[in-house]
Amino acid sequence: MHLSINQMKPLALLIAIVIGLSLNCTQAHAGKTETMVVAGGCFWCVESDFEGVPGVIEAVSGYTGGTTKNPTYKQVGRGGTGHFEAVKITYDSGKVSYATLLNLFLRSIDPTDAGGQFCDRGSPYKTAIFVSNEGQKSTATAAIAQAAKDLGQKIATPVLTAKQFYDAEAYHQNYYKGTKLVVTRFGPKRQSSAYKAYRKACGRDAKVRKLWGKAAPFANSH
Helix, strand or coil, rough: CCCHHHHHHHHHHHHHHHHHHHHHHHHHCCEEEEEEEEEECCCHHHHHHHCCCCCEEEEEEEEEECCCCCCCCCHHCCCCCCCEEEEEEEEECCCCCHHHHHHHHHHCCCCCCCCCCEEECCCCCCCEECCHHHHHHHHHHHHHHHHHHHCCCCCCCCCCCCCCCEEECCCHHHHHHHCCCEEEEEEEEEEEHHHHHHHHHCEEEEEEHHHHHHHHHCCHHC
């Protein structure tokens, strides 16, 4: 079928309108890029869980909460730095809210445990929510209150004022999907396989499932 010039003009206008509406809709749903910092035990696990959440742009493993500048993994593990293993989550607030992410976080850990998480014990593996303003503090406090109500237990996860976040060493980033060969207590394994073996042996998902049941957002997928 051939269209005359007069017929093509309205068609071109219609196409332009459709494209314009599509762009406006995309822009309307695109929110501000924001960050959330949490400590939930092993940072490999928290990073792995949250990088799969729609709206999350990136999750970076690191250290925060302490006083030692530019800490190393060994320093933090030995204790004395005051740092937690933590994860900085960057997200699109137009696609997922801070409150939603906090609710997912609290249901991906054991927030009743004040001594660490699962098989990882000691201060570097304690849980915490780090807030940088009053809005985050209010939302975090409400999320913890809801978690306490849902579990019928006291929550040990504190809300702390954010401090400088230090990225962990490069080999810790995306460890859960890494391909490098590493030596573990399970023998030589690719990082991704080593991660899965560690997570299962540590009992993270089994404990979270027992505690949260069907409300556990990530444990039931492992």
